Amino acid sequence: MATDTMPFQTPQVPLKDIGGPLPSTPIPEDADHSTIASRAVEQLSNLQPLAMLHDAMWRDQVALTGTMRTFHSSRTISLAWNELTAANRPQGFSILPKTSQVMRVGPTLHWVEALFAFSLFPEGKRRKDCTGIIRVVPVGDEWKIWVICTLLEDIPDYGTSEKMTPLTPEESLKEREANSISSGKDHFDAVIIGGGQCGLSTASRLKALGVSHVVLDRNEEIGGNWLTRYKSFTLHTSKAASDLPYGGIFKPEDPYFLPSKNIADGYRRFVERWGLNFWTSCVAKKASWDAEKEEWTIEFDYTPPVASGAVNGNGTSVTRRTIYVKHLIFAMGGGGQVPKYADIANQDAFKGEVLHSVNYTTADSWRGKRGVVIGTANSAHDVATDMVNAGLASVTLIQRSRTPVFPESYYHVLFDPFYHEGTDVPLMDRIMESPPLAVTHKFVNVVLNEMASKIPDYFDKLEAAGFAVDREIDLVHCLYERMGGHFYDMGVADKIVNGAIKVKQGTAESFTEKGLRFPDGSELEADVIVYATGFVGNVRYAATEIVGKEIGARLDDFWGVDKEGELRGISKPMVGQKNVWYMGGDTRYARYSSRYLALQIKADIEGETLDVYRKTPGELPN
Template sequence: MPAVVENMFDMADMVNPPLTYGPNENDIPASKVYGNLTPNPKILKENNLLPIANIWLSEFKDVIKNRNFNNLDKLIASHSAWKDHMCLSWTFHQWYGLEKIKSNLTERVPNFDLSNIEIDKDADYRFPTGVSLQTVHHPSNHNPVPIEWVQVYIKFKTKYGTGRGLLRLVSSDEKDSEFNGGLRLFTIFTTLDELYGNEQQLGERRPLGVNHGQHVGRVSWLERRKKSFEYGGDKQPTVLVIGGGQAGLSVSARLKVMGLDSLIIERNQRIGDNWRKRYSFLVLHDPVWADHLAYLNFPEIWPIYTPKDKLGDWFQNYADSLELNYWTNKTVVVKIIDNDSKEVSILKPKHLVMATGHSGEPNIPHFKGEDKFKGKIVHSSQHSTGKEYNGENAIVVGSCNSAHDIAQDFYEQGATVTMVQRSSTCIINAEKGAKVSLAGVYDQEGPKTETADMIAMSMPYKLMNLVHQQHFRRACTLEKDMIQKLTAKGFKLDSGYAGTGMYGKYFRRGGGYCIDVGASKLVADGKIRVKQGVEVERFTEDGVIFKDGSRIDNVSIVVLATGYSNMRNTAEKIFGEKVASKLNEIWGLDNEGEFRAIYRYSGHPNFWYAGGNLTIVRYYSRLLALKIIAQERGMIENLED
């Protein structure tokens, strides 16, 4: 059992809090936002936001320019946090507390030369001044003051490129209010956007596409395109990307648009087959606004939830439209082998990106007697449809996204299905709870995708925990009836780590949750049976016996929705133990609240990991591309910082 901590708000201060089994029941305490400041919400009037934000920013710019960091005492709250993605280092950091921030600015600003900080009025069409008031809770018996902050979009320059960011400023009634506009910094986020000399070839920088005039021996676009796929010998890719899914495509697209050559190696016959080959009725559980790929949004007619085959076709179209270089039907085993001709290609890239899926290889447990079982045992990654099992018994081992989808498919195809839930699951409904977390960011009324990503990624982990707690609390209110019905059926629910729900689980382990699209009602109605808290003991010729002695007979198929192993295992399989032994843990958060190794230093020079859902890969692929290019240009002295 996880450790018991009575106050969930105390757990919000932990990078990796314990698992809990119910929502946080209270609003965010004022002390978590205002610290020891005395709030002065009266100054936060709509027509006053821009002037007071300008006063604060003017003083802040002066401190940064003159490097007189002691004056930050009047501008930054003692409990504040600075989250930085490659503007003040070449990696990801979160610094907590005024003294820690001052120390890092003293050390890093001279090397990275943060300057030209301005309000970005083009970031969000909803707030043309670049400044807005964001209210989480209105005054209540729990909090006599509102839980709110002034949100300010910023843009700036560094020694190496341009960046964007987001400020959260809280009202303060301290004696130095004239100096800082009555505001103190609560959180700041800074992220590198472009490198000088490798600016993204977009908009007015887009390629001409033709060379007008007379050119003897002119070569057509199609001929050049075919030639671009040829590698080997004197022509070597700077970056070899293993995997042509969303991560591989996104990294390759970022590198191309920034001017660096890459080649994707995909083991399937076509780009997009990693989605096409999954179970037949799979549809993305995140809405379209969260799922755009970099540089090429889905069209306005695109459905809110994307069918997996439609997404696979889009991936192929994406690779061709962006003129990415890829080899399909190839297997990397140190050398590259054509799966049909068995021809071997030798490539010598400078960098290698593992983009085979952040979860790695299918995790396939084995059981006593499985060789005697006359039915079918498959991992969820191998399952297609339950159509052939009408009128028969099916078992799904697991209780997260894939397990729910597959169990629903079996039911709809006329099978009798039992879901084996071994531990607990965090469930959130796609139409109710999930929309709470995405509202105002990834929805029809939200800002442009790049700004939405910045908002989503801008929260340091302590604030992220607090906000996720409130989102899950609201989701539980909306889904109260279903929660009661699932519990009554013996399905064990959890609320994620410290009540942060599904998103807290995703960022820390990449699993353990389900975005419900219909299966929960089938469980609640008893149409999908649940066997909770037991493991499979052994197989018989026609069924399964569990460790509690119970059994299910006359079983035709068992689907193991048991997840995936660590991507490091895939690296070891391809490159051997010598390489894998140097690689760091991939998923989860480090002691500052940032991803451990994915999209950053892996432990092995020039070896990088990329993976995650479409939102994650869209945002972090840019940073990885910038890091690789900066290293190629000799800007980086220390890969770990």
């Protein structure tokens, strides 16, 4: 049960308030990073506060804590580390060959970094193989541990979640037919609600570990969640960074920024290559928990295929079906794509067309009309660009607050060196995703603001055109706290600067017959108005529609960070309800985090549920 200190819904804390400052002492060019890192790792056998900075951080991902935790301060880390290592009996701490290096960002942000490996041998339980990353900084004439990351890699008795052998087309078809909705099978270890990047990543990890699964997806075909988006949609991350686990699902000729069809084609190849159990045209309606059996009963509506003999497909009649599973995974995207609207009165007074971007496909039919888009984040700019290209008489963005602008060139600088043809993606994911988010937040801010300082003219031109720019680009905040709100400029800024897209500042207070009225009395005439105001960001609301209010009240919230800097709810067990999980994030995060979710479920299926460490030793009471 929840208590005052461990509520069902984890409180959200601003990421900017978490963690200490970044290091600020230069490291000499002749520093022996291998020896420095090795000596730091040797300290892990009996980790004491004096070996660390006073504001050091340790992030554990399911290795010792059985969940996702970040511990802060040398005292707390030492207490938790030594308690957990006593119970888990680690052995073999060793630096991985050729991984130690000095990292230098600017004149003073320097640290020694290395990857290490170790294994856990808890009494009476299976061995666990783990890896870690350690970061060390100079303090006077000493070296202190700044950051420790520990990661559960595998439980060898269960196999590995990181490798699978592709099936031949014949093997895949046979396996998928044997597990199809028409097979009559109704018992599975896990059900995944949603078949996007999160659902597919999780399904593949479960299959690699031998966990029976079924993906229920509301769309008529694999990848349908991408095909239903507006026609001009492309990812804002590179093809190399957007692959699913095990890689190679996109073609060499596919573009750098993938359009919807290429994504859907890749996802279909992924399901076929690995023989995943993917049921289309299935809409989850109800999930009931049997505490005695520790089993979920899942009811869903299925639209049968029209063509007889088809494995899956579109149809016209709807049947209610039932399956029984041990684990329920919600992988529906942020809030299940429930749209948010700006609060503007008297919409019925408007004689034109009003829609949300979730229902937008193309601007082609609006040629010659006056278009207005409410919002200034990515979707708003995509819609506005479509309007210009479709020949609308005028296009105006309504900007309600300053917007962080992220030029495309920034992406290439930040990510292309790490994700490209030939990248060891699993290794790079660990390096990029395992550090504490509070550290990543501060680090990315330093890099982005340094980059922004070099191109003031770019931002000045946008400001001169009436677009209010937030020049302190806090990308991590946008991604992990706001779930958006930034403008990733892939050429749209030029249209604002040259006047093809106009900007109206302020918050509209009401619709009029001809458009929108603002508090200062001004009016903006329009024939079509598109809300590009985002989506509800909390999956708990969509999940509650399925599990009911009683269980929904016991689910954790989704996204945003807790007081440790950990994402809320993602890939970790909940306090209030067993055997229910969230999976979320972009493809890179889904690819990485799905490993931990699958390992936790596999352990439970095998009857050895991972022990979850929820204490924070040394923490002062509130």
